[in-house]
Amino acid sequence: MDINYTDRPWMDPEAEPFIKIQSVSKHFGDFTAVDSVDLDIYKGELFCLLGGSGCGKSTLLRMLAGFEYPSAGNILIDGANMNDVPPYERPVNMMFQSYALFPHMTVEKNVAYGLKRDGIALKEVNQRVEEMLSMVELSQFAKRKPHQLSGGQRQRVALARALVKQPKVLLLDEPLGALDKRLREQTQYELMNLQEQLGITFVVVTHDQEEAMTLSTRIAVMDNGRFQQIGTPTEIYEFPNSRHVATFIGNANMFEGRVVENGPDHVIVKSHNPDCEFYVDHGMSIQEGSKVWIALRPEKMKISKQAPDNDTNSIKGMVHDIGYLGGTSTYRIQIEGDRILEITSPNQVRPKDGNPPIDWDEEVYLSWEPSSSVVLTK
Amino acid sequence: MNSPAESTMVAEADLKSRLMHRFTHMLHSNWKLLILLIPFVWLLIFFLAPFFFVLKISFAEYALKSPPYTNLIEWADEGVMQIRIVVDNYAYLWEDDLYVNTYLNSVKIASISTILCLLIGYPMAYAIVRSDHTTKHVLLMLIILPFWTSFLLRVYAWMGILADQGLINDIIRWFGFEPIRLLYTETAVYIGIVYTYLPFMILPLYANMEKLDWTLLEAASDLGARPTTTFFTVTMPMTIPGIVAGSLLVFIPATGEFVIPDLLGGGNVLMIGRVLYNEFNSNIDWPVASAVAIALLLVLVLPMMLYQHMQGKEAETQ
Numbered sequence: 001m002d003i004n005y006t007d008r009p010w011m012d013p014e015a016e017p018f019i020k021i022q023s024v025s026k027h028f029g030d031f032t033a034v035d036s037v038d039l040d041i042y043k044g045e046l047f048c049l050l051g052g053s054g055c056g057k058s059t060l061l062r063m064l065a066g067f068e069y070p071s072a073g074n075i076l077i078d079g080a081n082m083n084d085v086p087p088y089e090r091p092v093n094m095m096f097q098s099y100a101l102f103p104h105m106t107v108e109k110n111v112a113y114g115l116k117r118d119g120i121a122l123k124e125v126n127q128r129v130e131e132m133l134s135m136v137e138l139s140q141f142a143k144r145k146p147h148q149l150s151g152g153q154r155q156r157v158a159l160a161r162a163l164v165k166q167p168k169v170l171l172l173d174e175p176l177g178a179l180d181k182r183l184r185e186q187t188q189y190e191l192m193n194l195q196e197q198l199g200i201t202f203v204v205v206t207h208d209q210e211e212a213m214t215l216s217t218r219i220a221v222m223d224n225g226r227f228q229q230i231g232t233p234t235e236i237y238e239f240p241n242s243r244h245v246a247t248f249i250g251n252a253n254m255f256e257g258r259v260v261e262n263g264p265d266h267v268i269v270k271s272h273n274p275d276c277e278f279y280v281d282h283g284m285s286i287q288e289g290s291k292v293w294i295a296l297r298p299e300k301m302k303i304s305k306q307a308p309d310n311d312t313n314s315i316k317g318m319v320h321d322i323g324y325l326g327g328t329s330t331y332r333i334q335i336e337g338d339r340i341l342e343i344t345s346p347n348q349v350r351p352k353d354g355n356p357p358i359d360w361d362e363e364v365y366l367s368w369e370p371s372s373s374v375v376l377t378k
Numbered sequence: 379m380n381s382p383a384e385s386t387m388v389a390e391a392d393l394k395s396r397l398m399h400r401f402t403h404m405l406h407s408n409w410k411l412l413i414l415l416i417p418f419v420w421l422l423i424f425f426l427a428p429f430f431f432v433l434k435i436s437f438a439e440y441a442l443k444s445p446p447y448t449n450l451i452e453w454a455d456e457g458v459m460q461i462r463i464v465v466d467n468y469a470y471l472w473e474d475d476l477y478v479n480t481y482l483n484s485v486k487i488a489s490i491s492t493i494l495c496l497l498i499g500y501p502m503a504y505a506i507v508r509s510d511h512t513t514k515h516v517l518l519m520l521i522i523l524p525f526w527t528s529f530l531l532r533v534y535a536w537m538g539i540l541a542d543q544g545l546i547n548d549i550i551r552w553f554g555f556e557p558i559r560l561l562y563t564e565t566a567v568y569i570g571i572v573y574t575y576l577p578f579m580i581l582p583l584y585a586n587m588e589k590l591d592w593t594l595l596e597a598a599s600d601l602g603a604r605p606t607t608t609f610f611t612v613t614m615p616m617t618i619p620g621i622v623a624g625s626l627l628v629f630i631p632a633t634g635e636f637v638i639p640d641l642l643g644g645g646n647v648l649m650i651g652r653v654l655y656n657e658f659n660s661n662i663d664w665p666v667a668s669a670v671a672i673a674l675l676l677v678l679v680l681p682m683m684l685y686q687h688m689q690g691k692e693a694e695t696q
Contacts, residue, residue, distance in 0.1 A: 117607065
């Protein structure tokens with residue numbers, strides 16, 4: 001069968017990665033910022049390095065830019081080893097978190113800076129700067145200094161300055177971090193369109209999981225200088241491989257239990273606190289009796305006042321708190337052992353007389369599909 | 379009803395309290411003005427008043443009396459006021475080559491010293507800013523440390539180092555070379571001025587560089603600028619305020635410097651500070667000495683005004 005790999009080059013066994021990170025480590029004294037990581041990024045990807053502060057994502061990005069050199073390992077971009085290449089000779093450009101616009105130059109001069117360094121004729125420089133500024137809709141601000149612009153405009157200047165050199169890879173350090181929420185959402189889509197239009201490989205560093213989910217083709221979740229999981233947003237959200245990933249990306253209710261039955265097409269996990277049985281509808285290569293964790297996403301559970309037909313895949317509890325968000329409501333349900341579970345449920349029915357369908361302190365049943373729970377071994 | 383006497387008393391008390399109230403109100407609303415007023419009055423008494431004395435004397439004539447100059451205002455017979463303003467002193471400065479040459483020489487020595495201080499001080503300030511926290515404080519301390527010894531003492535120490543039988547020539551002789559003459563040359567004056575005023579260059583540069591956003595240098599490098607290009611296109615333009623402040627702090631006092639040319643330059647280096655000293659103390663020609671001082675002030679006010687102008691411009695852009 002002929003599979004179309006154009007949108008998913010990482011699935012293509014014959015595709016050659018554009019950026020190869022081969023067992024790269026970075027030590028600062030005793031501290032290991034990046035711990036022997038391997039990563040392949042393909043041409044045209046919008047790849048996100050996601051993690052909390054100090055997880056090593058920025059160090060990795062700085063190594064791609066050339067501001068830091070690996071303590072061990074190799075970084076290859078488009079086939080060329082970058083280990084001894086200074087930043088000013090790399091085919092990459094970076095958009096800084098603080099934007100790092102030159103305050104003593106106009107917008108125009110900021111954008112032209114990189115082209116002038118390449119010794120391009122002034123006429124072409126001016127033409128390309130003009131094109132770039134019109135693309136980011138800043139033509140009328142060409143003669144302004146950075147301090148005369150708003151945050152969003154500055155962000156676009158920084159983007160224009162990095163893109164005007166037509167780099168092979170664009171590195172973005174928390175590109176939307178300094179913008180307010182509304183502008184962030186808008187810019188997010190602009191970035192995606194731009195990336196698609198130009199076909200440049202983007203590597204984005206962010207701590208914002210929502211940003212990573214919407215922007216990227218693939219995400220690498222980082223912690224303690226290592227990759228926890230690399231995959232598409234859907235893979236990472238629906239099939240996390242560890243408790244850390246499951247709780248870092250979105251919310252998850254976590255249950256500790258043991259495998260009591262391991263069939264070819266199903267697994268049954270029993271937890272003691274709360275006393276509950278989880279039927280999972282896929283087989284696993286795992287020994288009976290081994291300790292596992294079950295992760296359940298808040299939106300994967302149903303909340304109801306009626307008891308479900310069987311005891312498997314359901315828990316009884318009491319409404320502790322309701323967060324009404326308009327489109328959805330978040331319920332915090334107290335179950336046995338004083339544990340609180342989180343459930344989100346769409347508000348599909350308009351309540352009569354303004355009375356919510358489920359109220360505080362009511363007894364409710366939570367239930368879920370056999371396919372909803374994720375079994376985690378670490 | 380109140381008696382008339384009583385009512386006046388009430389009115390008086392009322393007026394008093396109203397005045398008190400107004401006064402405290404003024405104090406409250408104008409406290410910023412009051413704080414400014416104190417240094418202003420200070421400068422008025424201790425800077426501006428002496429300046430006008432000097433200005434007055436510069437328009438007088440030498441006289442064999444005490445103080446040794448004529449009065450500008452004299453009361454002639456019948457209560458007629460006579461004002462005598464003499465501009466001869468200034469004309470004399472202009473006509474006598476000695477003064478013009480001395481001014482030019484002072485400006486030349488101060489300019490070259492300023493450039494030398496900048497060339498030495500800029501890398502030093504840069505190194506201090508880029509070093510880690512603890513080293514930074516040690517290095518800054520070392521820059522400030524010389525101020526703990528008297529300036530005069532340090533210049534005397536340099537006499538010992540530069541003398542024909544001094545430290546440097548001892549070392550030269552030890553290596554078997556001919557000793558060189560250092561003390562009482564222009565070189566000695568340059569060494570003295572650069573040594574003395576180097577901290578005044580380093581400290582403003584340091585203060586300026588400390589605020590520099592270093593990611594700008596990374597951005598330049600990322601955009602393809604080699605280190606030297608980054609320096610001339612980003613680092614230097616960003617540190618111009620520090621360069622200007624440091625240069626003025628060196629240039630202005632160096633121009634009027636007296637001790638260093640006197641002790642290290644001997645009679646061989648003419649600087650305006652020495653001429654001023656001689657006119658005042660040896661020739662006892664106060665009017666000419668005053669004119670020399672006023673002319674020096676004019677020479678120095680120009681760069682100061684330039685600096686003010688630039689500062690104003692910079693404040694505008696930020």
